[in-house]
Amino acid sequence: MAPESAAASIPIDSLYFLLSYARGAGVPRPLERADGEAQRLESPQSLVAWWLATETEALARRGLVRGYVAREKTLRCVRGAIDFGRLARMPDARTRIPCSFDDLDADTWANRRIARALRVAARARLESEADTAVRRARRVLAGVGEEQRGTPRRKLARHERHYRVALALCDIVLRFALPCDRQGDDATIDFRDFTKDGRWMGALFERFVREVIRREQGLLRYRPRSSSLVHLARPIGSARALASALLPRLETDICLEDCTLAVKQRTVAVIETKFYTPPLIYGRHDGKARLRTTHINQLYVYMKALAAQGQPVRTGILLYAASTREGGFDVEYTIDGFHLIARTLALDAPPATLIADVLSLLGPIA
Numbered sequence: 238m239a240p241e242s243a244a245a246s247i248p249i250d251s252l253y254f255l256l257s258y259a260r261g262a263g264v265p266r267p268l269e270r271a272d273g274e275a276q277r278l279e280s281p282q283s284l285v286a287w288w289l290a291t292e293t294e295a296l297a298r299r300g301l302v303r304g305y306v307a308r309e310k311t312l313r314c315v316r317g318a319i320d321f322g323r324l325a326r327m328p329d330a331r332t333r334i335p336c337s338f339d340d341l342d343a344d345t346w347a348n349r350r351i352a353r354a355l356r357v358a359a360r361a362r363l364e365s366e367a368d369t370a371v372r373r374a375r376r377v378l379a380g381v382g383e384e385q386r387g388t389p390r391r392k393l394a395r396h397e398r399h400y401r402v403a404l405a406l407c408d409i410v411l412r413f414a415l416p417c418d419r420q421g422d423d424a425t426i427d428f429r430d431f432t433k434d435g436r437w438m439g440a441l442f443e444r445f446v447r448e449v450i451r452r453e454q455g456l457l458r459y460r461p462r463s464s465s466l467v468h469l470a471r472p473i474g475s476a477r478a479l480a481s482a483l484l485p486r487l488e489t490d491i492c493l494e495d496c497t498l499a500v501k502q503r504t505v506a507v508i509e510t511k512f513y514t515p516p517l518i519y520g521r522h523d524g525k526a527r528l529r530t531t532h533i534n535q536l537y538v539y540m541k542a543l544a545a546q547g548q549p550v551r552t553g554i555l556l557y558a559a560s561t562r563e564g565g566f567d568v569e570y571t572i573d574g575f576h577l578i579a580r581t582l583a584l585d586a587p588p589a590t591l592i593a594d595v596l597s598l599l600g601p602i603a
Contacts, residue, residue, distance in 0.1 A: 247560065247584045249278055252432070253288070254588050259444040260405040263452060264588070266291075282413075282428040283367035286358040289406040290370035293351055297377040301348055302397050305339040312336050346391055347400050349384040354407035356383060357414045361428035412437075435512065442512040442558050443490045446582075449595040450493070457496065459599055464492040464504070466542040489539050493602060504548040506602045507539050509555050516557035516566075516581065528555075528579055533572075540575045552602050555579040561586060569601075576601065 247255070257265035278284050296302075309320065311327075317338025324335055355378065358371045393401060409431060417427040432438055447461040466487035472480035490510050494503035509532070517526040536553040543550040553575060559565050565581035578601060582594055 247432070249281070249284055251585050251588075251591075252281060253284060254591070255441065255445050255584065256285075256288075257402075258448045258452075259441050260402050261448065262402045278364055278367060280364065281430055281432050282361065283364040285406055285409050285431075286361070286363050286428075287367040287370045289351070289354060289358065289403060289410065290367070290374035292403040292406065293355065293374040293377055296351075296400065296403060299399070301343040301378075301381075302345055302400065303341050303343050304345040306342045306344050307337070308340045309335070309337050344381050346384065346388070347393070347397055347404060348378060348381045350388075350390070350407050351403055352378045352381045353384040354410040357426055358410050358428070361414060361426040363428070439510065439512040442584075443510040446508065446510055446556065446595055447491050449592055450491075450599070453592050453596055454599070459493045459505075459602065460496055460503075461491045461493055461508075464489045464543075466539065467546065469538065469542055469545060487539060487542055492543075493599075498549070502547055502549055504543055504550050506552040506554065507536060507543065507550060508598065509536050509539070509553070510558070511555065512558040516555075516559070516579070528568075532579075533577065536577060537572055537575070541573075550575070552576045552578065554598055554601075556598070557581045558584055560584060 253265055257263065278287060310316075311333045313333060315334055316336045318336065320335040320337055327333065327335065352375070355371055355375050359368070359375060363371065390404075393404070410428070413429045413431045413434075415427045415429065417425050450459065450461045451457075466489065468484045468487055470484055472478075472484070474480065489507055491508040492504045493506040493508065495505045496503065498505075511532065516528065516532075518529055519526055532555055536555055540550050540553045555578070557580070559581035561583045562585075563581070563583075565583060567580040568578070570577045570579075578598075582591070584591065586594065
């Protein structure tokens with residue numbers, strides 16, 4: 238029998254920690270209610286909704302970002318530019334003047350996006366604590382309009398960077414909220430469990446590992462980044478253009494660059510993160526557990542491609558998300574002169590242990 242998926246066994250506190258690091262917030266604030274008591278939430282959806290509400294209230298206490306918003310109003314005195322087209326059609330033009338002007342207001346795109354996400358969350362089925370927090374946060378943004386669906390997300394300006402966590406939570410709500418088709422249900426939004434989306438959780442796990450390495454090294458020696466590699470295969474024959482276009486892209490999860498080496502020759506290790514895929518497969522005939530051949534081959538091709546580009550890559554790591562109940566493994570191999578490591582990372586471990594386990598990946602590389 239295959240081991241249980243990591244997402245099925247990760248506690249809410251651990252998921253909160255994982256999300257916080259992956260979204261660039263570092264160690265999160267404790268899960269507490271307004272009265273200081275520990276907050277008890279059961280579902281990932283309620284966690285995200287509650288967290289978005291508390292982030293919104295924290296932004297309001299700090300002061301919502303304001304920006305210049307275009308307004309058109311009919312006033313008793315001139316403000317900004319006069320709209321002469323409207324003025325000519327007005328019967329009371331002597332007493333009221335149509336004006337166009339820019340007003341400094343909190344009705345900005347970032348606040349509108351948060352207001353939209355809170356409205357969606359308020360229509361979903363949440364635990365009572367999360368639902369109360371969402372409704373309280375909506376009152377904070379009572380004077381802010383809602384973002385229209387399909388509005389492209391802007392890049393945050395420097396003075397808006399403290400919004401990044403709240404906007405990342407908005408992205409989760411708006412991505413996984415769908416109209417509800419259940420008959421007789423008070424909720425009109427079905428907020429799906431995002432931990433069941435293997436692709437999304439895989440990207441989250443990868444980003445978590447990258448952020449821990451970047452933040453927690455102390456004196457930064459290894460810089461994590463993603464890399465697009467040139468494929469080892471070379472097109473031949475008459476249809477070279479088509480053959481080149483059909484080659485798959487080689488996109489690494491994490492390449493570790495040694496900052497003490499020359500700029501163009503720094504990549505010393507590759508880390509491939511695997512989430513929601515049981516790391517072991519079981520033989521059809523003998524039933525024995527083994528690593529997946531596709532994962533080993535993938536990592537080997539990445540290391541060969543980096544070496545072909547003159548990079549001093551020595552180590553490749555397959556890192557699997559797991560839980561303490563599953564029983565982990567930590568094994569090493571050599572393959573064509575490369576050092577290959579396959580190990581699990583227990584996501585339900587205490588935060589300090591989890592960070593130490595991620596940083597231990599750097600030990601074999603040094």
